[in-house]
Each structure stands twice: as structure tokens, then as C-alpha cells.
Amino acid sequence: MFVFELYIYYKWENRELMEKLQGIKPVGRGVFHWEEVQEVQGFALPEERCTLLITDDSRLLSVGRAGQEFSAVIYGGDLKDAEDYIDGIDQFWAGYPDRVCEKQFAKLIGNMYAHFRAHFDHNVLKAIMDSSQDMMWVKDLKGLHLGVNRKFAEVVGKTKEECCGATQNDILDITEESAFGGGESSESESGVIRHGEMMSTEELVQIGSDMKQLTTYKAPIYDPFGKIVGTTGIGHDVTELNNMGLELGILLENLPLPIILCDENFNIIRINDRFRQVTQMGAMEVANMRYLQWKKDNLIPVTEPVENKVRNFVKQEFRLIARGQEFYYVLIEQAIHDYFGNLSGYYCVYVDITMQRQYEQTILQAANTDGLTGLYNRRYFYDFVGKNAGQPMTMLYIDLDNFKQVNDEYGHARGDDVLKKSAEYICEVFPEGTVARLGGDEFAVLLLGEIDQRQLKGKCDVLDKRIRTICRKGKFFVSASIGISSTDGSQTDVDAFIHEGDVRMYEVKKQHHKEVK
Known part of the structure; x- marks a missing residue:
């Protein structure tokens, strides 16, 4: 961009000297344009150029731009002829040998170059400053x-x-x-x-x-x-930046979400009041808090992290135990990048979904449990057996004997009491099992793993005896017919497995009828 172009006009009798001067190389990024003045009359130096006039003819002094910032005049004629132009002459060469003139020339163009460069640099600096x-x-x-x-x-x-x-x-x-x-x-x-x-x-x-x-x-x-x-x-x-920081602080403190601001290494910069309320952390705890360690020690993952590479955030659901209560949060760790795309920090937002999860659990519980006894229902039991198919397990298919007579003679309220008490006894005798009410007076228990059949039969006898104590009056009593089906893991057909227990239950029920007769 920077080029020092010097236009040199000369009229000099000593042509040998001019040839020597033209052999001098320009300084720095300089370019010389040499032109000999042929006619004095009508000659004029061009405007808006750096010019140097070298002459021994006093008639040319009148066209020299005396006092111009980027023009110079070298005169080698009689001083008497130049009295009116002395102030506009930069060097006098009259009487000097060529060697001295060459040095004077080199010095002058060096000064002109430096002056032009200083002016250029000044303008560049001014432009930079003003922009x-x-x-x-x-x-x-x-x-x-x-x-x-x-x-x-x-x-x-x-x-x-x-x-x-x-x-x-x-x-x-x-x-x-x-x-x-x-x-x-x-x-x-x-x-x-x-x-x-x-x-x-x-x-x-x-x-x-x-x-x-x-x-x-x-x-x-x-x-x-x-x-x-x-x-x-x-x-x-930075007045506005500080004001923005103040406004950001006010915004963070008034948001209903727990928020933490961290630097690029997850060192905590700011924690809002809502976070302190949720965690009940004191001032000293907050001051000594290390975010990643706190997260590891206090947050229980519920889901796997999901990374959004387009929007630069990671989202994951966690469970938090605080104030003796259970909370569920979706944690969004959003990366913050500066104008040049460099990572400068994170803001970590905790979205409270506790109420949502509680509703979901309530709905799920209602869908999977029996409203009367609180046990799992038929749909859940079938799904549970299916999920565990392929491993050793034992199922007890339980049906209450004489239950219809309870309803007919004492009413459905009494019948409901019998069902609830039976469910309670089943859970007490088989606490390790998954217990469900399949419908009416039918129950089922699934026991996972290898089971000692003799101990199992003993527990079934205990259950039958306890159920017989629920309603015994007059000529009948309630008892339990229990069908047992087992598999070593080879049975993967859920319906067939449960049907086997149902069939064996009816075999036991027939035996009970014979005993009563």
C-alpha cells in the first residue's frame, strides 16, 4: 500500500552528474521518475505529486513550489540570479564536486522519504484511532x-x-x-x-x-x-457492561429456576437464590462448592445424557434428595461461546419436573395396580412375567374357595374385606414375590430364581391357614386353592406358563371340594 513516488525534473549542464544521480537507488519502497526539462517556457511542476527540481537555470526557479510539503529544489547556478527564490531552495550545489553533490542528493531524498513516510504513518494512525x-x-x-x-x-x-x-x-x-x-x-x-x-x-x-x-x-x-x-x-x-452484569444478576435472582454460571472449567461464577433455596446451602457451603463434585455427590441420574451439538448443550434428568424430599430436575448445561467461537463458560439451568413425575407415577400406579387391594393388576403382572421370561421362576396361582358365598350371604362390602385381608396375608407370607390380583378372587405371586419346593409348599400351607381365619362362620369358610407352576428358564411363553398355574390351581380346588364332601 505504501509507495514513495518521487518525480525528478532536471535541467543541468553537467550531464555526467545527472547520469550518476540516476544510478542512485531509491530508499525503501521508493520509485524515481526522471524527466529532463527541454523547454523552460511553459514548464510547470505537476500538482499532487512529490517533486524534486534539479536545475542550474535560474529561470526554472519561478516554477518551484516553495514551501510545499513534498517538493524540493536543488540549484546549481549563480546565486545572484536566485536572490528572489532563495527561501524556496533546499540545496545549493554551485561549485561542489560531483561526489559531494551525490551525497547531498542521497541525503535530500532520504529526508523526503522519511517525511512522506511519517505523514503516511500519521494518517494511518489517525484512521485507526478514529475508527x-x-x-x-x-x-x-x-x-x-x-x-x-x-x-x-x-x-x-x-x-x-x-x-x-x-x-x-x-x-x-x-x-x-x-x-x-x-x-x-x-x-x-x-x-x-x-x-x-x-x-x-x-x-x-x-x-x-x-x-x-x-x-x-x-x-x-x-x-x-x-x-x-x-x-x-x-x-x-465498561460502564454499560457493568450495568449489563447488574441487570443479569437481577434477572438470575428473579428467575424461578435454579441456575449456576460457570467458567469454561466449570468453576462457579454465580449461583442464584433459587438454587440456594432448593438445596438449603449456606454461605460457606456455596463459597466452597465445586460444581462437578457437588453434581456427582448429590444428583442421581435418571436418564442418559443427550447432547445437542447444533445448539451446544447437554440435557439429562436427575433425582435430587433435598430437605428430606425427592425432586426431579432436567439439567441443561448450555455452553457459552464468545464472538470468535471460543468456549468461555456454561450456564446450568435446573428445570423442576417433580410435579410432572409425580403425576406420571400416579397415572402409572393407577394403570398398573388394583384399586381395591393396592396390588399389581393383571396387565402389569403379565408384562412383568414377560420381562423375566427366560430365567428360572415359580408362579403361584391363588383362588379363594367359597368367596361367592361370602358375597351372597354377607354382601359385597364383606367380600371386599376378605379380598383386602387375603392380599395382606399373601404379601406377608411372600414378601420377596411380586403379588398381583388377576381379577375377582384370583391372585398370583411370581418368585424369581431357584425355589426350594418343600419350603414353598410349607409357605403355601401357612397362607391357606391364615386365609381360613378371615371368614369362618356356620357351615363354610374361605380357603385358598394354590396352583404352582415352575420353569428353569426354558419356558418363554407367558400365556402357557400362567395357564399351567391356572390348571394346577383347579386341580387343587377339586381336591378341596372332595375334602369338604
Whole structure:
């Protein structure tokens, strides 16, 4: 982008010298355009170019742009002929040997190059400063502003010209050095000058009637000899960011969801009040809390984690025991990325689904249990047997004898009592079994694993005796006909397995009828 183009126009009798000068290479990224002036009359130097006029003809001095920033004139003629143009002549070569002229030429174009480069760099710096949304400034050792950017002038409400040559207090109309950050600013700049290195500070500054919080970055400026001659600074206004942080804090505290904010390593940054209420954690517990360890120690997984790679979050259901109660939460750990896509943290939101799970359990219980006895119903029992098919198990198919007579003679209320008491005795005698009411006066018990048949028969006798005590009056009593079916795991047909128990139950019932007769 940077190129120093110098247009050199010459009219000189010593052509050998001109040839030597044309052999001198440009400095840095420089390009020379040489052109000999053929006619003096009508000649004019072009505008908007860096030009150098080399002449020993005084008539050309009138076209030299005296005082122009990027133009120079070398004269080698009689000084008497150039008295009216002396102020516009940069070098006199009259009487000098070629070797000296060559050195003078090299020195002049070097200075022109440096001047042009400095002007270019100044404009680049100015463009960079004015395009920045941060305040930028340059000061001398006395604290006078040598330059400020557009944002600086905009924030303080003054022009760049008004800021240049003024101290910070003059710009901000502060009368006391220590008022509203003036002391902090001077102290930080003194530290930069004293240590000779960049420093970052937080400063409160009053600008008009507003308070601003700035994160400032200040660095020393050195001259070519290593001496500090001033400072430069960048002021990043974090007032709105702090206000946003305050607003975020208010938002987090008023959300009804437990929330934790963590950094990229899951170190806790903030915990809202709702989380503390749910967990009943004290101030010391919160201060010493390590999120991942707390999660491992207190949350019981209910489901496997589900990762959403598009939206960058992981979702999983957990069970939490807190305050002596059981809670269910869906935990969403959402990754936070900055503008460049770098991971900067997580926010962890706990969505309370306890009520939902309780409703589901109530509905599930109603669907799978018998409303009268509280035992599992036929549908659940069949499903349970099916899930355990293929392993050793034993089923007891139980039917109450003479139950119809209880209903007919004493009413259904008494019959219901008999059913509930029978269910209670079955659960007491077979606590290790899965007990269900299949319908009417029929019950079933499923025992998993290998069963000692002699012990099993003994328990069945105990159950029958206890059921016989429920309702015994007059000429009949309630008893239990128990059919037993077993499998070593080879029987996988659920219906056939249960039917086998049903058949054997009826065999026992027939035997009971014979005994009664």
C-alpha cells in the first residue's frame, strides 16, 4: 500500500552528474521518475505529486513550489540570479564536486522519504484511532494531550482541537486533581513512566453529569535515544457492561429456576437464590462448592445424557434428595461461546419436573395396580412375567374357595374385606414375590430364581391357614386353592406358563371340594 513516488525534473549542464544521480537507488519502497526539462517556457511542476527540481537555470526557479510539503529544489547556478527564490531552495550545489553533490542528493531524498513516510504513518494512525470505539489519546510528560481520537472527543463533548494542549482536568472541567478519578489517572500514568511498561487499570471518571468506569491501557512513548517523552492510552468504557452484569444478576435472582454460571472449567461464577433455596446451602457451603463434585455427590441420574451439538448443550434428568424430599430436575448445561467461537463458560439451568413425575407415577400406579387391594393388576403382572421370561421362576396361582358365598350371604362390602385381608396375608407370607390380583378372587405371586419346593409348599400351607381365619362362620369358610407352576428358564411363553398355574390351581380346588364332601 505504501509507495514513495518521487518525480525528478532536471535541467543541468553537467550531464555526467545527472547520469550518476540516476544510478542512485531509491530508499525503501521508493520509485524515481526522471524527466529532463527541454523547454523552460511553459514548464510547470505537476500538482499532487512529490517533486524534486534539479536545475542550474535560474529561470526554472519561478516554477518551484516553495514551501510545499513534498517538493524540493536543488540549484546549481549563480546565486545572484536566485536572490528572489532563495527561501524556496533546499540545496545549493554551485561549485561542489560531483561526489559531494551525490551525497547531498542521497541525503535530500532520504529526508523526503522519511517525511512522506511519517505523514503516511500519521494518517494511518489517525484512521485507526478514529475508527476505534474506544477512547484513545497521546500525552506529553506534563499531561498535556497531544492528540485524541474521534471517540474521545465525542465522549467528553469537545472537539479534538479543544482537547489538544489541555490536561485531563481541563478537558473534563475538574478543579481538583483527586476528584472522580483524576488522581487515579495521574497515578497510573506516573506508574507507566516510572516502570517504563504498559499498565492496565480500572478508573472511575466523571464526564459531565455521568460517571464512567473505564478499563485503561497505558504505555510509554520513547524517543530515538530510549528516553520516555510521553504516554499513550486506550480507555475502554465498561460502564454499560457493568450495568449489563447488574441487570443479569437481577434477572438470575428473579428467575424461578435454579441456575449456576460457570467458567469454561466449570468453576462457579454465580449461583442464584433459587438454587440456594432448593438445596438449603449456606454461605460457606456455596463459597466452597465445586460444581462437578457437588453434581456427582448429590444428583442421581435418571436418564442418559443427550447432547445437542447444533445448539451446544447437554440435557439429562436427575433425582435430587433435598430437605428430606425427592425432586426431579432436567439439567441443561448450555455452553457459552464468545464472538470468535471460543468456549468461555456454561450456564446450568435446573428445570423442576417433580410435579410432572409425580403425576406420571400416579397415572402409572393407577394403570398398573388394583384399586381395591393396592396390588399389581393383571396387565402389569403379565408384562412383568414377560420381562423375566427366560430365567428360572415359580408362579403361584391363588383362588379363594367359597368367596361367592361370602358375597351372597354377607354382601359385597364383606367380600371386599376378605379380598383386602387375603392380599395382606399373601404379601406377608411372600414378601420377596411380586403379588398381583388377576381379577375377582384370583391372585398370583411370581418368585424369581431357584425355589426350594418343600419350603414353598410349607409357605403355601401357612397362607391357606391364615386365609381360613378371615371368614369362618356356620357351615363354610374361605380357603385358598394354590396352583404352582415352575420353569428353569426354558419356558418363554407367558400365556402357557400362567395357564399351567391356572390348571394346577383347579386341580387343587377339586381336591378341596372332595375334602369338604
